Amino acid sequence: MTVETIPVSRDLQSERRAAAEAWRQELTARGILCVNLISSPGAGKTSLLQATARHWSAGIPGSNPGPRMAVLVGDIATDRDAQRLAPLVPVRQLTTGGACHLELPLVKTGFQQLTSRELENAQFLFVENVGNLVCPASHDLGEHLRVVVLSVTEGDDKPGKYPKAFRTSDACVINKIDLLPYVPFSMEAVTADAHLVKGDLPVFPVSAFQGDGVAEWCQFLQQQRALRCCRP
Amino acid sequence: MTVETIPVSRDLQSERRAAAEAWRQELTARGILCVNLISSPGAGKTSLLQATARHWSAGIPGSNPGPRMAVLVGDIATDRDAQRLAPLVPVRQLTTGGACHLELPLVKTGFQQLTSRELENAQFLFVENVGNLVCPASHDLGEHLRVVVLSVTEGDDKPGKYPKAFRTSDACVINKIDLLPYVPFSMEAVTADAHLVKGDLPVFPVSAFQGDGVAEWCQFLQQQRALRCCRP
Numbered sequence A, B: 001m002t003v004e005t006i007p008v009s010r011d012l013q014s015e016r017r018a019a020a021e022a023w024r025q026e027l028t029a030r031g032i033l034c035v036n037l038i039s040s041p042g043a044g045k046t047s048l049l050q051a052t053a054r055h056w057s058a059g060i061p062g063s064n065p066g067p068r069m070a071v072l073v074g075d076i077a078t079d080r081d082a083q084r085l086a087p088l089v090p091v092r093q094l095t096t097g098g099a100c101h102l103e104l105p106l107v108k109t110g111f112q113q114l115t116s117r118e119l120e121n122a123q124f125l126f127v128e129n130v131g132n133l134v135c136p137a138s139h140d141l142g143e144h145l146r147v148v149v150l151s152v153t154e155g156d157d158k159p160g161k162y163p164k165a166f167r168t169s170d171a172c173v174i175n176k177i178d179l180l181p182y183v184p185f186s187m188e189a190v191t192a193d194a195h196l197v198k199g200d201l202p203v204f205p206v207s208a209f210q211g212d213g214v215a216e217w218c219q220f221l222q223q224q225r226a227l228r229c230c231r232p
Helices: A012-029 A043-056 A080-085 A105-115 A164-168 A177-182 A185-198 A212-226 B012-029 B043-060 B080-085 B105-113 B163-167 B177-182 B187-197 B214-227
Strands: A033-039 A066-075 A091-095 A122-128 A145-151 A171-175 A203-205 B035-038 B068-075 B091-095 B123-129 B145-151 B172-174 B203-205
Touching: A012 A105, A033 A043, A033 A212, A043 A066, A043 A122, A043 A171, A043 A212, A043 B123, A066 A080, A066 A105, A066 B203, A080 A091, A091 B105, A105 A164, A122 A212, A122 B123, A145 A212, A164 A185, A164 B080, A171 A185, A177 B177, A185 A203, A203 A212, B012 B035, B012 B043, B012 B105, B035 B043, B043 B068, B043 B080, B043 B123, B043 B172, B043 B214, B068 B080, B091 B105, B123 B214, B163 B187, B172 B187, B187 B203, B203 B214
Parallel strands: A033 A122, A033 A145, A066 A091, A066 A122, A145 A171, A171 A203, B035 B123, B035 B145, B068 B091, B068 B123, B145 B172, B172 B203
Antiparallel strands: none
16 A cells, blocks of 8 residues: 555645734734624623724714724624614624634625725724634634623633633623622632733723723723824 | 545544434433533523532422432533532533534543443433534534523524524523513513524523522423433
8 A cells, every 4th residue: 555645735724824914914004903802692792892982982072083993793694783883883794604703804805895985094993703702712813902802791710711712812801890799700700710821911891881991991992003003 | 637536534424413313312222311501601501500400409308309410511621610510410521622512422431431320310411512602503412402591691682693503402591580680681582583593492581590490491301301211
């Protein structure tokens, strides 16, 4: 029996890494900070984006409007999240048709569907991933920031149980803090557990529903854009 | 250039289906109803199993103890869920080391680690899948019943957004109903949405935390066992 090596695949991982890096650089050059939001279903990614959009559009009467943002929202089925966001910001729904996470080609297709008017002076592109605390952690979408959203109703033991989502993220939003009086959840315990996974992970307690912590979260995003994107 | 077809894979899907069916029949012959619990992270699968175990062990003073159960609990990392269940029932932790769902070989390995004493007169085997509302829906673990658990804090729009989890399930538990006063969630809306996906899906409102609905859930399980497993 002769043994032969058949080159049946290219080095897909390297190709994907390079494509994500090129896309990140393109967005950087345009002054757009890309944020990839990952979480369990129902942790409040869409609500956080609604709160972010409202915070920035609120501004001070008579002053300049806040930063401009656009959203690409990923789901297996339906355009429910896009419908929630459409009254507030330019948005496109990315429907995976069954796939458990977003990949870069679909994100780029969605971005290209945004009009130049919708992207005029855009400063932030949010990609709301499919609700899944596992698989999205393995896919680089060319984001500048990956942010994991955990809601207090999910329990304070989740960072250690889903370590990759926390280890590969640049920040963690603890959402639904308005429900803290009704659930067994310790902010200290979850922060300690998250820091066991990633020692320097910034943690933002937020109630997207009631608005607490949204200002601090938005300030963090603006600082990150100033640090990571060249255009002032 | 010559073209040649190389048989690099077997029909894995058929093989897996057959293996799951054989395993289901083996459990049926032993009188064990196997229940595969799937949900998002933190929806309350472990809490539901704790409440189930407590309900059955409570029984009536002086009467026979309730049905005997064992649990195999799947996680990417840590044995936290097994530790919570160990004081109540025989349990083994299945750690996937990164994989986003359980597969049958790991479940069978876990089952084989349960001692014959732990399985004495066993009537129910619960498999708590990895917290993920997407990928576990595509894998038959040889269960008799697949049950999707959704908590009210995740929102009443989830069945349509994660249709496969609901379409392939035999029942739906709506957990954390004790939090209904504090969240925007309609039992009518979620039931209607679930029934758009699967018209005859039984829906059980439960508070695993406070005990509401646990008796009805346990009664359903016993009815299902009487229907599906031959041994009385």
